[in-house]
Amino acid sequence: MSKFYVVATPIGNMGDITLRAIETLKNVDLILCEDTRVTKKLLNKYEINKPTMSYPSDDIVGKNSKNSRQNNKLDKILELLEAGKDLALVSDAGTPGISDPGAMLVSQIKEKFSVRQDLTLDNLYDSVDVIPIPGPSAVITALSASGLPTHEFTFLGFLPHKKGRETLFKEIAESKRTMVFYESPHRIIKTLESLVKFCPKENQKKVCVARELTKIYEEFVSGTPPEVLEYFIKNKEKQRGEFTVIVA
Numbered sequence: 001m002s003k004f005y006v007v008a009t010p011i012g013n014m015g016d017i018t019l020r021a022i023e024t025l026k027n028v029d030l031i032l033c034e035d036t037r038v039t040k041k042l043l044n045k046y047e048i049n050k051p052t053m054s055y056p057s058d059d060i061v062g063k064n065s066k067n068s069r070q071n072n073k074l075d076k077i078l079e080l081l082e083a084g085k086d087l088a089l090v091s092d093a094g095t096p097g098i099s100d101p102g103a104m105l106v107s108q109i110k111e112k113f114s115v116r117q118d119l120t121l122d123n124l125y126d127s128v129d130v131i132p133i134p135g136p137s138a139v140i141t142a143l144s145a146s147g148l149p150t151h152e153f154t155f156l157g158f159l160p161h162k163k164g165r166e167t168l169f170k171e172i173a174e175s176k177r178t179m180v181f182y183e184s185p186h187r188i189i190k191t192l193e194s195l196v197k198f199c200p201k202e203n204q205k206k207v208c209v210a211r212e213l214t215k216i217y218e219e220f221v222s223g224t225p226p227e228v229l230e231y232f233i234k235n236k237e238k239q240r241g242e243f244t245v246i247v248a
Helices: 019-027 036-045 068-082 102-112 138-144 165-174 188-198 225-234
Strands: 003-007 030-033 052-054 087-089 114-116 124-126 129-133 153-158 178-183 207-211 219-223 243-247
Touching: 003 019, 003 102, 019 129, 030 036, 036 052, 052 068, 068 087, 068 102, 087 102, 102 114, 102 129, 138 178, 138 207, 138 243, 165 188, 188 207, 188 225, 188 243, 207 225, 219 225
Parallel strands: 003 087, 003 129, 030 052, 030 087, 153 178
Antiparallel strands: 114 124, 178 243, 207 219, 207 243
């Protein structure tokens, strides 16, 4: 049985890779990368000399895709698995499949190699073993140090830029669960303004913005939506980097 490893890699600090991830990457036949140039930096640091290939993105690969170059890559991946090769999937940072195009690739592999031998489902399995190699994830990293309730939370990924955005902020404001999402530096101020707009003033929610997790300028900013917004307006240099936003 071929093995397809879903390998988590560091979200910033390269020291956060696990021993199991290093061992796995050293032993597979091919490493599938979101961006081979980004992954090569990690592989070089840990002296991992394995061939790499960029994997198809979920927004251009599907059953009706007309992109022959990307479809050829998908066909190649499936052929290698059928031939008994072991492959590893990594993203640029964190756990593949979490707000990441690798999710569609895993889904296509599961669909291709799912085996149902009878109608009673007594024999139901995958002919390719998909194995997770756990590790860093910005969502969990941010939650663990936020000081906000973590027993129940909803992860929203990246919020839509336009359509449905206002509706989603209303949902965040009314939620009884902690809500977590990613935001870009270009929209962080607009996002905080929306939280100020929609969160009830008589019972202000707590917000934590985690910036540049595990990197040199890592920072957690906590307070009510107006307080956090004011902080980032006054400190424009802090509007750079990668953001994970948590709303209690």
